[in-house]
Amino acid sequence: AVPVALVSGLSRAARIGVLIKGGGALETLAGIRVLVVDKTGTLTHGAARLVSVRTLPPFEEVEALGLAASLEQASGHPMARALVSEARGRGLALSRPEAVAEIPGAGVAGIVAGRRVVVGGPRLLREHAGAFPRIEEERDEPAASATVLVAIDGSPAAILTFADPLRRDGGRSLDALRACGVSRVVLATGDRRAVAEALAAGLRIDAVAADLDPADKTDIVAAERRNGPVMMVGDGVNDAPALAAADLGVALGARGAAAAAEAADVVLLVDSLAPLPEAIRIARRARVIAV
Ligand code: ADP
Ligand code: MG
Numbered sequence: 001a002v003p004v005a006l007v008s009g010l011s012r013a014a015r016i017g018v019l020i021k022g023g024g025a026l027e028t029l030a031g032i033r034v035l036v037v038d039k040t041g042t043l044t045h046g047a048a049r050l051v052s053v054r055t056l057p058p059f060e061e062v063e064a065l066g067l068a069a070s071l072e073q074a075s076g077h078p079m080a081r082a083l084v085s086e087a088r089g090r091g092l093a094l095s096r097p098e099a100v101a102e103i104p105g106a107g108v109a110g111i112v113a114g115r116r117v118v119v120g121g122p123r124l125l126r127e128h129a130g131a132f133p134r135i136e137e138e139r140d141e142p143a144a145s146a147t148v149l150v151a152i153d154g155s156p157a158a159i160l161t162f163a164d165p166l167r168r169d170g171g172r173s174l175d176a177l178r179a180c181g182v183s184r185v186v187l188a189t190g191d192r193r194a195v196a197e198a199l200a201a202g203l204r205i206d207a208v209a210a211d212l213d214p215a216d217k218t219d220i221v222a223a224e225r226r227n228g229p230v231m232m233v234g235d236g237v238n239d240a241p242a243l244a245a246a247d248l249g250v251a252l253g254a255r256g257a258a259a260a261a262e263a264a265d266v267v268l269l270v271d272s273l274a275p276l277p278e279a280i281r282i283a284r285r286a287r288v289i290a291v
Pocket of ligand 2: 038039040041042234235236239
């Protein structure tokens with residue numbers, strides 16, 4: 001039987017929007033020392049906004065955006081949602097994509113209106129359309145942004161820049177976690193290093209790991225367990241293996257992927273990291289009472 005103190009800890013946590021999947025997870029939460037945190041959709045809003053479109057000849061903006069947004073209807077990624085809502089806002093007619101393959105943490109490929117379309121990050125797009133200009137060298141990256149590339153029929157078609165700012169409570173939540181025993185914070189992202197480091201600046205992050213695929217994220221979590229019990233917080237399909245590998249996986253449930261919530265031990269029902277420190281305090285009190 002689960003001790004009464006644990007049951008009441010679980011229900012107290014649920015009341016602040018933190019769903020903890022059992023007494024074991026509550027006890028682990030009480031002893032967390034290391035935080036590995038995802039960037040896009042976790043430290044940032046996940047409600048990105050398209051701020052610039054650069055098309056590459058002979059492609060034109062309406063065509064490239066329409067095809068890319070049509071394809072992204074099949075993805076739940078924050079950039080996908082931003083692109084679809086931008087296209088709808090511009091009144092573009094979207095077609096239903098076919099033969100869609102989403103590569104978690106990389107992007108999505110498929111057929112739209114008979115055209116081969118790939119939308120995603122630089123790693124994936126170089127494989128599909130090698131001749132993309134080197135965006136790293138092209139311009140200085142504004143701090144809170146993400147770049148998404150579009151290829152059509154094997155050719156580079158567009159470079160999209162999204163503003164994806166830090167959550168308003170992001171810095172405060174990290175500070176509050178440090179105040180309740182988290183001694184090391186690692187940012188782990190599938191995005192590029194320049195973007196990750198710009199976001200990490202000023203957040204007192206101990207290490208930044210960028211350009212990660214889902215297996216790399218899992219390796220980071222496994223390596224960090226040397227430094228103490230690890231909590232991994234993430235929102236995406238690409239985070240699911242790392243969430244499962246951590247001592248405690250925490251998924252952002254409100255807008256995050258179902259696969260992340262399934263792999264996690266804790267699901268945040270609110271779209272915010274803010275309740276996590278209080279959840280740790282609840283877990284500590286439950287442990288003290290249960291002993
Ligand atoms: P994080 O690990 O920080 O959450 P992701 O791995 O989810 O970041 O995304 C990193 C990058 O991968 C994005 O900036 C984007 O370039 C690309 N990407 C991944 N999935 C998609 C998608 N469905 N549509 C567009 N870009 C994507
Ligand atoms: Mg993410």
